[in-house]
Amino acid sequence: MPIRLLTEEKQILFGEDRTCIGVDSIEWSVWILGTDDVHPQTNLSEALQFAAEHNAVFADLKTRHHSALTMHAVVLHHGYAWTQATDHSWGIRDLRRLHDDRGVDRLRRRAELRIPARMDREPRQGDLPVNAPVQHPASRIGQSTAIEMSRAEAEVKAAVFIAQQSPRNIEAAQAEMRFACRQYALADKAFFSYPKAGETVSGPSIHLARELALIWGNVQHGTMELSRDTALGQSEILAYAWDLQRNSRSSQIFIAPHVRDTRKGKKDLTDLRDVYENNANLGARRLREAIFAMLPAWYTAEAIAICQETLAKGDGTSLDVRVQQAISEYSRVGVSLAQLETKLGRPRDGWNESDVAELQVIFQSVSKGEMSRDEAFPPARITAAEITGQPNSKQPAAGPA
Structure with a gap:
């Protein structure tokens, strides 16, 4: 010490x-x-x-x-x-x-x-040599x-010494955060959305977390794969965020199974690229939580509010143009206007800035693979009556002639 x-x-x-x-x-x-x-x-x-x-x-x-x-x-x-x-x-x-x-x-x-000492004739006890080396676990560091x-x-x-000698300027960091969150390029990637237990979970994304940590300054964060066991099909990963100036650290060690959830059940991952992408995806989620746990709550809350306001205002185009752009983007991935109207609960003519911003967040999540198209927009169920061509309601029986 x-x-x-x-x-x-x-x-x-x-x-x-x-x-x-x-x-x-x-x-x-x-x-x-x-x-x-x-x-x-x-x-x-x-x-x-x-x-x-x-x-x-x-x-x-x-x-x-x-x-x-x-x-x-x-x-x-x-x-x-x-x-x-x-x-x-x-x-x-x-x-x-x-x-x-x-x-x-x-x-x-x-x-x-x-290493055992050398002997001309090695003494034996039964079938085993007395001087046989015993396998010990590694006890010394290379x-x-x-x-x-x-x-x-x-x-x-x-790094700690430099951070303490050059402390952050909170007012300057706050001003830079406000400027960054008013940029549409950041606000467009600032949120995520995915389905869970029949509901939609949304919140600030890892992109916003990294940007806020960079602006806050004197922060180290990242993920590290500690071990990978292909026999058990799992990896041990560390996600951490450390404020060097305040000596505030948030870290988490978790097990990432080499498994992907599909509509047909769980699928084991054996390809190295699939394992890497799975570990990177799970690590980014833990890293996001570690960064937000390390940053001040007021700092994060103000950034989220400004990004939501920026996303609602859009990139400077009119609301009608953004509505048409959203419909065109979704049509390219196989989502119809009727599905969009069902998702928002109102027809196209009643959409506002918040509705378009919600569609943009969902589209980003679908593009990144955080949720599938069918999870975001469940296809309409086909009834047995529609397949057979018979009417849903029974016809009343004819009376006596």
């Missing part, structure tokens, strides 16, 4: 009057300039590797974000800054002597990998995994 220090602003790292930055009782450690953390290390080799990895991440972040903030990782020996030229009890000569001791190093590797974990830790710390 890192040790948090409260050091002075100006430190003398080298020379006779150098300052003790870390802890004198810890032989080797690494000090992170900026966050003022000290990370204890086992030996000099690990300290040098830890500092090199973090300095590479800091340099990359400084280049990408064009930040004036400076962060460095400095190797400490008994709390003092260390270089090769510094005179210490453990120097380069002792480090070389340690690596030249190949015999001890081989024994150490054999112990870590649990070098590439350790480097990636260290790099990810350094990048997160640097």
Whole structure:
């Protein structure tokens, strides 16, 4: 665990009057300039590797974000800054002597990998050798995994530090949100709609959530596939949204079955593209909820209201033109005017701006595959009388002549 220090602003790292930055009782450690953390290390080799990895991440972040903030990782020996030229009890000569001791190093590797000792004649107990290696689960982390974990830790710390040093301007974010939500291109994709249990569920879409998170600033969000089991037909996915400035995080780990619901029942997915699209679709839904849970409620509510108003006003064309455009778009996917009138509950002449906006939201959901055409507009049922050509009502029996 890192040790948090409260050091002075100006430190003398080298020379006779150098300052003790870390802890004198810890032989080797690494000090992170900026966050003022000290990370204890086992030996000099690990300290040098830890500092090199973090300095590479800091340099990359400084280049990408064009930040004036400076962060460095400095190797400490008994709390003092260390270089090769510094005179210490453990120097380069002792480090070389340690690596030249190949015999001890081989024994150490054999112990870590649990390799049994060699014997001329291996003793046996029945049909099994006494010295047979036992299969143990992986108990050590590989070098590439350790480097990636260290790099990810350094990048997160640097991102949090930059977010706290450059806080968001709430008034500017609110003004930018209002401007973005008044754009018809965003409002047209700001809502979703799909059927569930005989009812239609609607709400703000993932497109609006991502746009609001981008404008709010100092936010990290995304999805990550943690594992995929083709034998069980499922994936484990993480969806998260993190406000770096307020340290407010909303995350959810869920199981995504490789199954698609169809009108004929559930269908197992085996194609890699189908599995990817299924995981991306389910991950986007969880990510949408995570982002809206992280953002302030007043911020989200105002954005939804402005997008609804923008969608009702349209893209500047008259209501009659938008009605005709909606009818033409639905006719291309096989939906008739009668079905549209049944969906809205009124004839075409009685449609208003809200009705056209509702049709646009449903059309976007059908286009994205969130709901099928038959789910949005159920086809008219054909009765047995219509098939046989017989009238629905029975004719009265003729009276006696």
